[in-house]
Amino acid sequence: REVLDWEISLIEKLGVEIKTGIKVGKDISLNELRKQFDAVFIGVGSGRGKKMGIPGEDLKSVYTAISFLMKANVDYVDDMLAPDVDIELPRNKKVAVIGGGFTAADCMYTSIRLGNETHLVYRRTRDTSSARQEEWDHLAEEGAILHWLTQPIEVIGNEKGEVVGLKCIKMELVPDEKGGRPKPVEVPGSEHIIECDAVIMAVGQGDNPLAYKDVEGLNIDKWNNLSTVDKKFRTNVEGIFAGGDVVNGGDTVVVAIRHGRDAAESIHEYLMTKEWKYGEE
Ligand SMILES: Cc1cc2nc3c(=O)[nH]c(=O)nc-3n(C[C@H](O)[C@H](O)[C@H](O)COP(=O)(O)OP(=O)(O)OC[C@H]3O[C@@H](n4cnc5c(N)ncnc54)[C@H](O)[C@@H]3O)c2cc1C
Missing domain, CATH: 3.50.50.60 (FAD/NAD(P)-binding domain)
Incomplete structure (x- = not known):
């Protein structure tokens, strides 16, 4: 737990603002978040x-x-x-x-x-x-x-x-x-x-699609997950990325962390170009 606190403090030092106790899909909708942010990453797990x-x-x-x-x-x-x-x-x-x-x-x-x-x-x-x-x-x-x-x-x-x-x-x-x-x-x-x-x-x-079930046109698979992301963790809806268990239905921590890192690069690319190339390399 001390290691976790230390890792979270490193993230905060990078300038990330962390808001806890908010249920997306209940306290705020994903569509509302999309209005406030240029890109959204969904990492809500499947737990x-x-x-x-x-x-x-x-x-x-x-x-x-x-x-x-x-x-x-x-x-x-x-x-x-x-x-x-x-x-x-x-x-x-x-x-x-x-x-x-x-x-x-x-x-x-x-x-x-x-x-x-x-x-x-x-x-x-x-x-x-x-x-x-x-x-x-x-x-x-x-x-x-x-x-x-x-x-x-x-x-x-x-x-x-x-x-x-x-x-x-x-x-x-x-x-x-x-x-x-x-x-x-x-x-x-x-x-x-x-x-x-x-x-x-x-x-x-089981699935937990509360955060994203109301996004119009978003491809949700038969397990209610987001396995249809492309190799750059883009969903089919512009500005929405996803990774971790919500994509693979349940795997390991290291896989989820890898998805997060790769998705961050992909988000950076999108913010720089503002081009949404879902499905392209
Ligand atoms: C009991 C158990 C034991 C495990 N043991 C291991 C192990 O030993 N080694 C290993 O590598 N993996 C293990 N796993 C798997 C591992 O925990 C997952 O693969 C990993 O945590 C996935 O990371 P994630 O970030 O995608 O999702 P999660 O770690 O599930 O994180 C999702 C977060 O999103 C939050 N959230 C969900 N919905 C919303 C919403 N609507 N609004 C806001 N927040 C939301 C959740 O509260 C949670 O904090 C285990 C899993 C379980 C259940």
């Missing part, structure tokens, strides 16, 4: 927390990964980034984390450090998960309980509406006919319940 769509997931102690991680890190959940803002962190309880990627791993570490008995529930195997293999070793060392080839099908609640378990079914992997990743399929009759008091769903993030 809205989402759930799986299984029965019981609206119970009180079922969280999206984004809500859980925001609450644990900054004690605040932004309604722009997650649907479940009013959450209470589980401590010294039993928690089930659903997913097999880096976000699931982050939730596991955070949950363990809050004192919870923490279970990972993932429908594929360890080898076919998308997180680095070391993550699972580190988590096992910290006491995580890992359930591979296990698919949640329902969150079970009691009469008070509290979570008491996660109903799951065992899976097996079958080869993909098209040569892709092996596919998980259900093993009939293998339903079972993992006891828990809270469930965290780390099953990927």
